[in-house]
Amino acid sequence: MSSQEKERQMASIELDEATLQGQVEIWRSLLIFADSMALKSAVELRIADIIHSHGGAITLSQIASCINGGSGTSSPDITTLARIMRLLVRRKIFTVHHPSDGGDPVYDLTHSSRWILHDSEQTLAPLVLLENHPLLMAPWHCFSQCVQEGGIAFKKAHGREIWDMASENPELNLLFNDGMACTSKFITRAILSGYKEGLSSIGSLVDVGGGTGSLISEIVKAYPYIKGVNFDLQHVISTAPPYDGVSHIGGDMFQAIPSADAVIMKWILHDWGDEDCIQILKNCRKAIPRGKGKVIIVEVVLKPDGNGLYDDLGFVLDLVMIAHTRCGKERTEVEWKRILEQGGFSRYNIIDIPALTSIIEAYPDDY
Template sequence: MESDEASLRGQAEIWKYMFNFADSLALRCAVELKIPDIINSHGGPITLAQIASSIPNTSSDPDISCLARIMRLLVRRKIFTAHQPSDGSGNSTILYGLTHSSKWLLRDTLGDDQHTLAPIFLMETHPWLVSPWHCFSRCIKEGGIAFEKSHGREIWDFASENPEFNKLFNDGMECTAKIILKAILSEYKDGFDYLGSLVDVGGGTGGALSEIVKSHPHIKGTNFDLPHVVATAPAYPGVSHVGGDMFESIPNADAWIMHDWGDEDCVKILKNCRKAIPEKSGKVIIIDVVLNPEGNGLFDDTGLIFDLVMVAHASGGKERTENEWKKILKEGGFSRYKIVKIPALTSIIEAYPQ
């Protein structure tokens, strides 16, 4: 009897994993329709009809039945709330509200102190980024890069040739950087105090670096990334944008990186950072995941998934355990390091040349 129950539970688990994509794609639908913003703009829970009537760019009457079924699943997943207040006559209408989860998916009605995961959610669930996941078995059997197998070229080349993808990617990276940066600036205040200059290696459009410089105006900031990336970067006070190749050289200063690269490439980048920082006072600040495969922390499970994101999207990139970080830091010329935990998916790794 116990064996039958365990087997049935196992079957149920496989059905769940088979359709896990339904959760992310139903939620993508809600983000595309800006449902979190619609509810937020009303100042409180609203009816399905109110949501439907506020969906932007709708050319005909929305299919409320379809919307109701999607919202039903998202309520069960605790993305939205649903309750039915009675008007006293026995009539009631379901009112849908936000939760702590859906507040992270606001796009247009953010408060001054709020950040959003909507851009990276739309990025990671886009067919361009999902299709490489279907190439994992080929990568195991044949070797090679999943993104290249799916799109015929690596992600950086694809971005340089496709302005729409480049914007999608940069928007996703920028929103993530802002969230992580908020945790850094609150928990790592003293870490930037003695730096005169700071280079963000692979800094995208420079939004994260600009916030550091704003909070520490004594720092001269250099945002360093590929030429096609910095070409679209806005101007920020105290920040200069420099296009180049981190495998060739890095502007002199202190630097923070990394995870899109395999061990060999990381060591090359670290060696270039080692050349670019002062011998005694310099340090490299790495903002990245430190994997704890057996951990039960808030983000430990997501860290393992991010490692597979690297398989899907990067050219040999990976997330690393502390021992793996220690190894490549030593090979890159950094004999000492310190890990600083922050309330975020990532940690801070300070690396010192001696």
């Protein structure tokens, strides 16, 4: 065989391998939802909590015996459980150890499964249940319609927008609030550890879209001299518990925002299109004193060429915005700069914190 023929043969083999790899990537993308459903089942069955409460690795039989609270009202299907756990082990959500004496395999937690413990201070379990709820999954099936004819994915799926549905559906409202509150806990820790200087000079702070008040309450706890205001829609704050040093105020951020030295917004502006964000920023500008004050925006800053720990996830969250909001989106620094300037904030700093989000510290034009 000539050298040219060998080269052609090698090129053909490489092409075949590339073709097969391409097929595998499509399969993976096609069935990636299986990971979400397996994870959801683990959260619903409280598998991580069962292992954690045992204090160490346990067998499938031991896990099964604790499902349904160990009531014995029904007998769990261990074969199905084993198959779900097999995938979750491959995804490194759990680990499995096969004893050398031939005993039953035992399963244990990993750094990942510790994030789905229900009673942990740092848990994503409520978010797993929220994002995989059938009501929130349905809009994803409307993406092609949105491309073809425009419109809002959630409204196409349900005939109304998510905020309207949440205001009329107490179960969904609770699920949504719990999902947002759980992310708030660890992002709050990141804010408190990575933005100490920025918070230390504030006398009063209003959290716009603050939900049930988890973020502002932790800030006030860390800085007791700050007068905190939790501001959100009336049906949201109606479920908010009392916190020392925090006032709950119901209202509409598109109409007016309570006055304070500074405004903080965590994962609010990404829910809205540019024009809505500009209106919210203009109202923030009116809420803070002239010649001073600032807006603290806690959001993702997309980096198209970034290869950091969270950079890829930001682009996935951008599609979540298509699924669940009117015209919300994650933004690049260039996009943030444009809406900040049009909202009356010509100066800004981007501050990295140990979280998916960054802090965009924005100052008004007359600062």
